[in-house]
Amino acid sequence: MSKPIIIYGHPVSPFVRKALIALEVKGVRPSSIVPLTPVISSDALKDISPLRRIPVFQQGDFTLPDSSVIAEFLDESLDGAALYPTDSKIKAKARWFEEYIDTHIAQYFVFQYFFEKLVKPSVLKLETDDARVKAAEEKMPEILAYVEENLTEAGYLLGDTPYMPDFAIGFMFQNAGFAGWQCDAGEYPKTVRLLSALNSHAGFKKVSQLGADLLTARRQEIESVLKAYLTN
Ligand SMILES: N[C@@H](CCC(=O)N[C@@H](CS)C(=O)NCC(=O)O)C(=O)O
Numbered sequence: 031m032s033k034p035i036i037i038y039g040h041p042v043s044p045f046v047r048k049a050l051i052a053l054e055v056k057g058v059r060p061s062s063i064v065p066l067t068p069v070i071s072s073d074a075l076k077d078i079s080p081l082r083r084i085p086v087f088q089q090g091d092f093t094l095p096d097s098s099v100i101a102e103f104l105d106e107s108l109d110g111a112a113l114y115p116t117d118s119k120i121k122a123k124a125r126w127f128e129e130y131i132d133t134h135i136a137q138y139f140v141f142q143y144f145f146e147k148l149v150k151p152s153v154l155k156l157e158t159d160d161a162r163v164k165a166a167e168e169k170m171p172e173i174l175a176y177v178e179e180n181l182t183e184a185g186y187l188l189g190d191t192p193y194m195p196d197f198a199i200g201f202m203f204q205n206a207g208f209a210g211w212q213c214d215a216g217e218y219p220k221t222v223r224l225l226s227a228l229n230s231h232a233g234f235k236k237v238s239q240l241g242a243d244l245l246t247a248r249r250q251e252i253e254s255v256l257k258a259y260l261t262n
Pocket of ligand 1: 043044045068081082083084085095096097098132
């Protein structure tokens with residue numbers, strides 16, 4: 031890969047952080063991150079992302095939306111640590127977990143809980159819909175039980191190595207954490223152990239720190255936070 035890589039999408043989105051961790055694991059840094067958000071930059075997104083969603087990967091004239099599609103492309107085209115297992119059954123399990131996380135976990139932890147509790151009041155200056163927060167909180171135990179029962183004794187979903195679905199869980203839960211959610215260590219010990227292991231993973235730590243820094247950055251600070259990430 032020689033042409034510069036551009037990632038479109040604001041890294042406060044857990045999906046954008048998924049694309050960034052995929053690059054980190056491969057030892058590749060994008061040349062720029064364009065912090066578009068679907069709410070504010072919907073028109074700018076329409077030419078590169080038919081569903082007007084973030085992230086979008088671009089290298090020269092090759093443009094690719096969707097965090098999981100981007101990660102699979104990077105895994106197939108770059109050397110470096112694996113983002114998915116190679117055994118076909120285990121890889122299929124990884125794809126399933128990632129699908130569950132990107133649709134179901136994201137729905138409740140991100141689009142309902144994080145969005146309602148944090149984005150609406152702080153960014154959009156809109157009132158939180160308490161019924162949607164409550165509905166998310168009611169759904170969380172079932173989701174956490176599924177994650178807990180599928181985490182292996184070795185620490186991750188698919189054994190002793192973190193793959194894309196593990197990183198995806200970490201980022202979805204990080205967003206819920208931005209809005210005050212905490213994982214109960216008594217109820218979900220394996221999940222808490224996963225989150226702690228991820229926080230010791232150099233690439234995950236770096237990308238999650240970027241998300242946290244941008245969450246609190248003022249508008250005029252965003253460029254310098256991104257620049258610090260891209261150059262360190
Ligand atoms: N399956 C997509 C989901 C991406 C996604 O939903 N991103 C959110 C931001 S957190 C978005 O762009 N939402 C705008 C919309 O759905 O209109 C992926 O993995 O990239």
